[in-house]
Amino acid sequence: MSKAETAETEDEGRITNVSGPVVEAKGLDARMNDVVRVGEEGLMGEVIEIEGEVTTVQVYEETSGIAPGEPVVTTGSPLSVELGPGVLDSIYDGVQRPLDILEEEMGDFLDRGVDAPGIDLEKVWEFTPEVEEGDEIEEGDIVGTVPETESIDHKVMVPPDEGGTVADVNEGEYTVEDPVVVLEDGGEITMLQEWPVRKARPVERKQTPRTPLVTGQRILDTLFPIAKGGTAAIPGPFGSGKTVTQHQLAKWSDADIVVYVGCGERGNEMTEVIDDFPELEDPKTGKPLMSRTSLIANTSNMPVAARESCIYTGITLAEYYRDMGYDVALMADSTSRWAEAMREISSRLEEMPGEEGYPAYLAAALAEFYERGGRVETLGGRDGSISVIGAVSPPGGDFSEPVTQNTLRIVKTFWALDADLAERRHFPAINWNDSYSLYKSQLDDFFADEVDDDWAETRQWAVGVLDEEDELQEVVQLVGKDALPEDQQLTLEVARYIREVFLQQDAFHDIDTYCDLNKQFEMLRLIRKFNDLAFDALDAGVPVEEIQDVDSAERLFDIPTEENWEPLVEEIDEGLDDDFNELA
Incomplete structure (x- = not known):
């Protein structure tokens, strides 16, 4: 079921309580993490707790004006993203609504309850098959390619848990919903996949990273390198250069694909990203940088629940391109805003608070997110990687606060930004005494072979x-x-x-x-x-x-x-x- 559709059911629930983005309903026959439509306007929400007859929903949009007694209808499926040609060169919000498309329809301010497919379902793509009639195909195998952008060939894969003997292959121009491969058992493979954002896409096995993610930033590449498939954190106080550093990594790192998640950042910073990136030239190809980039913009004035989901949306898009065999760099700016969103929702659920009011499962949530990075052997036998680089915004630059400390226990590269260096106009303001990288020893062979033995x-x-x-x-x-x-x-x-x-x-x-x-x-x-x-x-x-x-x-x-x-x-x-x- 497309996330743009709503399921009709006679057994709809009714709102009993509204507390900010958290809504309680009774009489709703739904499962955990199901997407629901809330109120007369059909606001998108997600089931986050079920206790007896009471179902708790976090709503991804502003809930002002919603009243008890209004309907809540389940779609019967979890929050998912649409995967296929068209993800690159797109700008989404935290639940994969295409902001550029919605802007064309209703201007700068979005109406509540609006939705649109994550990728264009009407656009036709030139499909070139790589399988023939009679071939046996398994999950993860590539059945054909599509020139998605000037820089990237989109590899159409067999979805997980599917496969069989090819009965027919179509070549030419098709929409993402048209079957391009038909199996003998009647199954059809299209260019469109859907995947629940909170579930990691399966891989064959994880591998040890041995190749650096070359960033072109001297202090990073030489002193504190990160591997392709590695994890890194950039903590720092206001004005120390977190966002500029992540912009540099997005522009210059030698990843094949960049997924940039602006999570709860100021609107002017995201505006700068959205304005700048389409104008930037990819130094690798000379083509527009956006041709290998997907942006997820979720600013600080957007609803808190969408901020909590945008990290998962970003990592799922990254996993999809990793499965094609690409090296993906995911920039999350910033995980502190994501953690603050979790804290707000947790408090409204009256959960037992942990340190500084963050939920007790903060460390587990951070670990689960970073664990979805890594270098892997995909289901189709290809090598792919996701390098996860998360900015952290500790209040007052206090690295002892919970988000920074829990992040440090997980990541293997730590780029500590220093307000004193920034005040002295030393940029990038990365403190060489506090920073470290645990990838240096496993990358030394690469640098010795490719650069110099010394x-x-x-x-x-x-x-x-x-x-x-x-x-x-x-x-x-x-x-x-x-x-x-x-x-x-x-x-x-x-x-x-x-x-x-x-x-x-x-x-x-x-x-x-x-x-x-x-x-x-x-x-x-x-x-x-x-x-x-x-x-x-x-x-x-x-x-x-x-x-x-x-x-x-x-x-x-x-x-x-x-x-x-x-x-x-x-x-x-x-x-x-x-x-x-x-x-x-």
Whole structure:
């Protein structure tokens, strides 16, 4: 049954109580998680509790004006999304209503109770079969392809728990509801699938991630990498750059598909995403970035229940493209707003509260969401992955609050944003002392093979310098930099180059916004070369002031914004040798 349809039943329930988005009804013959239509306007809701004759429903729309005695009708099916060609290059709300389509019909403000199919049921697609009459097909097998966008071929799959012997294959232009493969037992396979959002799509097995999700952000790729199929959290206070960081990941990561979920964020931020993304060029293909992106916009002024469901809608869309064998990056901005929605609904249900009023099952809900990421072998035997990157908005930047702490227990990459760095205009404001990645060791072989054998050693050297600088800063605060021994002054100078040349990156600069892996390594290698030559010169008796004035070292600041950077790297490399030979 399409989610746009409502089932007719004589045994409809009646509203007995309304409390914000939570409605109670009696006489409703429904099951847990069934979608229902509430009131005379037919507002969409979901059954979240059944106790005796009382059925509790969370409504995905504003409930003002709803009164006891109005009808509640069940559709007989859980909250599901429609999957097929047309998901990409779309903008949805939290329950997969296409906002661009609804805007055309009724303007900027949506009427209550409105609905529309998640994908266009009338549009025809060019289907090219990959099976023949007499073939045996199983769940997850690809039966054909459709050019969904300029960048992505949509692979039409056999739905889970279906399969058989092919009796007939259709080729040409069809709608998503037309049968493209007919089985001998009479079964039909169309381009359209439906899947309940709260149920993970099945896979053959999970696998260990071994390939990095390359983001083009130096501090992430080099110091705190995430694997394709990995999980990461970006916690930070207001104004520290969570949303910009996620925008950068969405624009530049080497995932095949991007699903961006704006969960409870401010309307102006989501407007920026919706305005910017269609204008962006995909750096991989030169085509529009939206051709491999699906946006789910659920702003802070939208009903709280839809905010709670939008995370599940996003992960289900991601699982569908993962099953085709694509690498998907899911950006959730932010899981704190999702948790706040759960807290509000839980309080209206009068459930026993946990820490800071969050429901006792907060940790389980977060774990269930992140667990749906990962690198897998799909039912059809393909490799696919979902990298889940969730922003966390702790009140006042307090990382000890429940959402941040429970997220930390689950994810393996932690990018801690720092308000102090943001105030000093150091962006991305990721604190290198508080952040970590547990994927580094399993990704080192990739970096050694694809970039340089010294990748891991050079990274560890940089981390060591930054750690030493952190310790020295405590002394500097007391006695000043000039009171330090010359070798420690030199360490602070090297750390300055790491921070200001390598770790800082301008997201709004045409060149510096993205940095490939080879450029990242060469930048860090040159800083390390300066370090080695500088300490050799210091040991030979050269004053630290003269070492700090080396001209070629200052040219390191030119590399991030240089498009044709290889010749510049060679010049600086030779310049360092010449300058230190003169000092000696």
